[in-house]
Amino acid sequence: MCxxxxxxxxxxxxxxxxxxKRVLTGVDLRVAPGTLFALLGPNGAGKTTMVRILATLTEPGGGRATVAGFDVVRERHRVRRAISLTGQYAAVDELQTGAENLRMMARLTGLSRPDARRRAAELLERFDLVDAGDRRAGTYSGGMRRRLDLAASLVGQPSVIFLDEPTTGLDVRSRQAMWDVVSDLVRGGVTVFLTTQYLEEADQLADRIAVLDHGRLVADGTAARLKEQVGGRRLDLTLADPAAYDAAAARLGDRVLLRDPARRTLGVATDGSAAHVRALLDEIDPGRRAVDRFALHAATMDDVFLALTGTPAREKETADV
Amino acid sequence: MSSALVMVDRSVRLSRRNLDALLTALMLPIMLMLLFVYLFGGAIETGTKYVTYVVPGVIMLCAAFGASTTAVSVSQDVTGGIVDRFRSMDVGGVAFLTGHVVASVIRNVASTLLVLGIALIIGFRPTAGPLEWLAAAGALLLFVFAISWLSAAVGLLVRSAEAAGGFTFFVMFLPYPSSAFVPIDTMPGWIHGFAEHQPATPIIETLRGLMLGTDLGTAPWLALAWSGGILLVSVAAAGALFRRRTAA
Known part of the structure; x- marks a missing residue:
């Protein structure tokens, strides 16, 4: 332990x-021990590359990275003893049972056969897989396989855990179960570094969030601070007619956080003060006829994401904000 | 070292559980042997009983085909996520590939014994003494070892398990233009050069000479050179390919 x-x-x-192709273009960040850090970004932002470098699987092209105090290039063997990695593909053997998978991983960390057996039993218990322990992993559901995968990564009692998109492709219930497990890990004192495309995931779990876009960090802070950074609030304006909608959208350009042509509604960041709202209204609607109604909302992580990266995190989520 | 043992244990267990592949590796050579002995054998003139002629070739084919399936299992592993997990646990390419290769050798010892057992039942009568048996086993083991490493390298080279499956086909057909099933001098002249100088022929002639007392000539040395050469090149290639494949 560090x-x-x-x-x-x-x-x-x-x-x-x-x-x-430049995947990472000069990233700086620090993660305090015992915290949960979420690296958020759209597909192709460089999240997986970042995790692979930190987990010693890929060498950095430039700059420096240390994990648990050890350099990921020069001291990679010591890094490997301190970390675990759970990638996007479940790294378990489908033809082995859950228990066999765990025993194998435990023996690879240097445990004797009896100790490996004990450790595997412990982890099956903790991840609610006791009943499935003697079944082949190939028969598991997606959620069970992810839990087994995560359990397998914990056999060596790592102090820093990398989770690359741990809930991608899971249904809502399995995702919630995964979140509970991850929160438990952090309460147990380890550091979790996770990547995700789900804003809600980062918002719920993380002590700190960094947003990665086109290989660089565009924001870094708590969920609350990031929301503040884009104004903290979102002003939704309902325009009188399609022509007014188009004109307002053109005037605001990439400051638009929300576009809903069906309801002729545009969302834009604001701090919520009367002065700022008034200024915005005057800017968009100098003739005082274009805007029908307005509403103020607390900014969501989607708004933050959109404001920072200029692309929606996922089309569907932005559509039903 | 200990992680290599765990990897061997893993690969043996996975081989045992992969019933389709195991049955194919066992049944195919046996079917081929029965096919050649009972259907084609009567029409092939080899100067001896056909079963006596063909068994060394079938054993070689069985070993080569069985070893070549290593390409498929290696390819499945590197296209999934488990190799990353192993690497992040400081289990490197040597342990990982050793696991696959040793399991392949164990699989092949079992299937060779089975083929040999059935050959004895249908009339194969070897004349080898203990020393010849030992030498034949050694030559076959070295060959299996070499082809297993070659297959591991191929498994790292190809992008999908399907492509790796194609390699097993290539290996399975390699013994046809050799002395495995028919004497080379009955083949058209243009193919003699290839048939006489490809690796299958000296391996088969070595097994034949040791088991049946036919003239060995330079076959054992050629067999040794082929197996040793394939082994050295493949181990080096597999190491380099593993680094290239996994470091990206």
Missing amino acids: SYNVPAVEVTALQKSYGA
């Missing part, structure tokens, strides 16, 4: 390119 004044993850000017 001591509490060493950052669990520290990244300085990290870069990575594949050929001419």
